[in-house]
Amino acid sequence: xxxxxxxxxxxxxxxxxxxxxxxxxxxxxxxxxxxxxxxxxxxxxxxxxxxxxxxxxxxxxxxxxxxxxxxxxxxxxxxxxxxxxxxxxxxxxxxxxxxxxxxxxxxxxxxxxxxxxxxxxxxxxxxxxxxxxxxxxxxxxxxxxxxxxxxxxxxxxxxxxxxxxxxxxxxxxxxxxxxxxxxxxxxxxxxxxxxxxxxxxxxxxxxxxxxxxxxxxxxxxxxxxxxxxxxxxxxxxxxxxxxxxxxxxxxxxxxxxxxxxxxxxxxxxxxxxxxxxxx
Amino acid sequence: xxxxxxxxxxxxxxxxxxxxxxxxxxxxxxxxxxxxxxxxxxxxxxxxxxxxxxxxxxxxxxxxxxxxxxxxxxxxxxxxxxxxxxxxxxxxxxxxxxxxxxxxxxxxxxxxxxxxxxxxxxxxxxxxxxxxxxxxxxxxxxxxxxxxxxxxxxxxxxxxxxxxxxxxxxxxxxxxxxxxxxxxxxxxxxxxxxxxxxxxxxxxxxxxxxxxxxxxxxxxxxxxxxxxxxxxxxxxxxxxxxxxxxxxxxxxxxxxxxxxxxxxxxxxxxxxxxxxxxxxxxxxxxxxxxxxxxxxxxxxxxxxxxxxxxxxx
Ligand SMILES: Cc1ncc(C[n+]2csc(CCOP(=O)(O)OP(=O)(O)O)c2C)c(N)n1
Ligand SMILES: [Mg+2]
Numbered sequence: 223x224x225x226x227x228x229x230x231x232x233x234x235x236x237x238x239x240x241x242x243x244x245x246x247x248x249x250x251x252x253x254x255x256x257x258x259x260x261x262x263x264x265x266x267x268x269x270x271x272x273x274x275x276x277x278x279x280x281x282x283x284x285x286x287x288x289x290x291x292x293x294x295x296x297x298x299x300x301x302x303x304x305x306x307x308x309x310x311x312x313x314x315x316x317x318x319x320x321x322x323x324x325x326x327x328x329x330x331x332x333x334x335x336x337x338x339x340x341x342x343x344x345x346x347x348x349x350x351x352x353x354x355x356x357x358x359x360x361x362x363x364x365x366x367x368x369x370x371x372x373x374x375x376x377x378x379x380x381x382x383x384x385x386x387x388x389x390x391x392x393x394x395x396x397x398x399x400x401x402x403x404x405x406x407x408x409x410x411x412x413x414x415x416x417x418x419x420x421x422x423x424x425x426x427x428x429x430x431x432x433x434x435x436x437x438x439x440x441x442x443x444x445x446x447x448x449x450x451x452x453x454x455x456x457x458x459x460x461x462x463x464x465x466x467x468x469x470x471x472x473x474x475x476x477x478x479x480x481x482x483x484x485x486x487x488x489x490x491x492x493x494x495x496x497x498x499x500x501x
Numbered sequence: 502x503x504x505x506x507x508x509x510x511x512x513x514x515x516x517x518x519x520x521x522x523x524x525x526x527x528x529x530x531x532x533x534x535x536x537x538x539x540x541x542x543x544x545x546x547x548x549x550x551x552x553x554x555x556x557x558x559x560x561x562x563x564x565x566x567x568x569x570x571x572x573x574x575x576x577x578x579x580x581x582x583x584x585x586x587x588x589x590x591x592x593x594x595x596x597x598x599x600x601x602x603x604x605x606x607x608x609x610x611x612x613x614x615x616x617x618x619x620x621x622x623x624x625x626x627x628x629x630x631x632x633x634x635x636x637x638x639x640x641x642x643x644x645x646x647x648x649x650x651x652x653x654x655x656x657x658x659x660x661x662x663x664x665x666x667x668x669x670x671x672x673x674x675x676x677x678x679x680x681x682x683x684x685x686x687x688x689x690x691x692x693x694x695x696x697x698x699x700x701x702x703x704x705x706x707x708x709x710x711x712x713x714x715x716x717x718x719x720x721x722x723x724x725x726x727x728x729x730x731x732x733x734x735x736x737x738x739x740x741x742x743x744x745x746x747x748x749x750x751x752x753x754x755x756x757x758x759x760x761x762x763x764x765x766x767x768x769x770x771x772x773x774x775x776x777x778x779x780x781x782x783x784x785x786x787x788x789x790x791x792x793x794x795x796x797x798x799x800x801x802x803x804x805x806x807x808x809x810x811x812x813x814x
Contacts, residue, residue, distance in 0.1 A: 246617060248616070249617070289621065314788040316790065316794065321788045322621075322622070323619055323621045323622070336621070337622065338583065338587075338588065338621055369557050370557060372558045373557055401556070402535060402536075409534060409556050
């Protein structure tokens with residue numbers, strides 16, 4: 223996909239996120255929207271996957287370690303053809319397969335169940351290790367929140383990945399600057415994030431704007447070229463990106479828009495879509 | 502019928518902390534990036550210097566609470582039940598339970614009534630985990646009145662206490678002048694001769710409602726509220742079992758290891774009685790509105806009524 227197509231796709235994915243969370247009357251739009259471009263890049267450009275064959279043995283894997291941003295992943299999987307976009311409105315409804323947090327038993331395309339922060343990265347490390355052990359060349363990607371990396375388990379997993387030189391592993395940190403109780407550097411600062419991963423023997427790539435596809439493309443190309451150590455991509459993003467009243471607003475971490483707010487949000491995204499069509 | 506007042510016990514927790522904080526300088530509150538949800542944010546507003554946000558690091562939080570308690574502070578460490586009892590289990594066991602430190606664990610969002618977040622956040626195992634730790638007091642209050650009283654009693658008590666609170670607003674049922682809370686003492690809420698329903702937490706009000714429906718069928722159930730699962734009020738339960746025969750336990754928790762198991766442990770040894778355990782039947786929860794989930798898993802009044810009817814047939 224070219225950049226314009228990626229942008230258009232990401233905008234559709236954002237619509238799906240807002241629609242799903244609005245319909246669920248609960249869920250996490252902020253961190254889903256900040257990572258929408260990353261999800262798009264991974265599933266439409268970077269990863270070797272096949273929506274017709276979600277369990278294909280040699281596929282690349284993705285683990286959403288920050289599992290609360292399931293609406294972002296689900297909307298992407300739906301756009302990519304794993305399941306109908308229409309199903310997104312069943313998110314978090316009783317009886318729906320679209321559980322509040324990623325559920326690998328029931329959702330096509332979900333490679334690992336997650337939702338308890340800090341645990342997904344370890345599972346991703348296990349997948350990457352397995353490829354090394356059996357000489358397979360699939361790659362493993364995992365997305366973490368910048369609040370999530372306060373969990374000690376993240377650094378246990380990182381130490382192991384660095385030690386084992388898992389160069390088939392890419393750890394992405396969504397550095398949107400916010401967690402639930404406020405700014406990450408007010409609550410319990412994880413900074414400097416890049417130096418920490420460096421110290422754990424990662425190749426570190428800082429992305430100044432993780433909502434920009436050129437910068438994402440450059441980072442993932444560099445990650446692929448990196449041999450002998452795992453890569454960490456620390457990408458600065460805007461929490462709530464694309465919906466005016468949600469941007470950089472901690473209140474939209476885990477809240478659903480009401481009908482009025484939903485209309486405003488969809489209007490914001492419609493305008494973005496129209497502008498992209500003029501290009 | 503007039504509308505019953507409903508308050509989530511996590512709200513009660515936040516409010517009780519503020520009241521206690523006014524009286525006691527040594528009370529400190531810890532949280533792990535969930536201050537708005539656990540309601541310790543209420544305490545933070547009143548006493549910002551005594552609220553410690555540990556970030557998303559529950560195991561570390563329990564260790565910090567342990568350390569604080571050794572210097573005379575009385576820490577209330579707060580997060581969701583899943584992360585307090587689940588993730589940090591071993592820290593709680595070895596750094597708080599084993600040295601028998603004066604740490605209070607305020608665990609909110611217990612059980613399936615968490616609702617939409619789904620199975621990863623619905624902890625139906627915390628009572629089992631916590632009651633297996635020697636010396637740990639385990640309290641699961643049924644409403645606002647009891648929750649606030651429990652937080653105060655936990656402060657007065659010297660030693661580790663696990664307090665379990667819910668996300669969903671619960672009917673206030675203990676709002677009467679002679680209500681008295683004592684750790685380890687069950688409360689008989691309704692007399693009856695045909696069977697005994699022993700309930701805890703959110704399920705107490707639903708059990709009372711079920712008992713009313715049973716009464717309409719001519720079945721008189723005694724209803725006992727067990728707010729303290731450990732130490733268990735064995736005397737009260739044994740006496741009730743001897744009086745009524747059949748016993749039913751009701752809890753928003755797995756049927757493995759919770760109130761039902763505690764009651765069976767007691768009765769099988771000291772007064773063998775047939776017991777029906779109502780709870781989450783060894784399955785994970787799922788996403789959905791809390792009230793619908795309680796209905797689906799048979800933990801509302803109608804579900805309890807049906808199961809009791811079949812049991813006493
Ligand atoms: C172990 C654990 N503790 C707490 C939570 C509750 N929780 C859900 S999201 C969140 C904040 C996450 O912030 P961040 O990692 O920065 O995510 P993002 O900003 O990308 O949404 C917390 C504390 C959880 N899901 N898991
Ligand atoms: Mg964040």
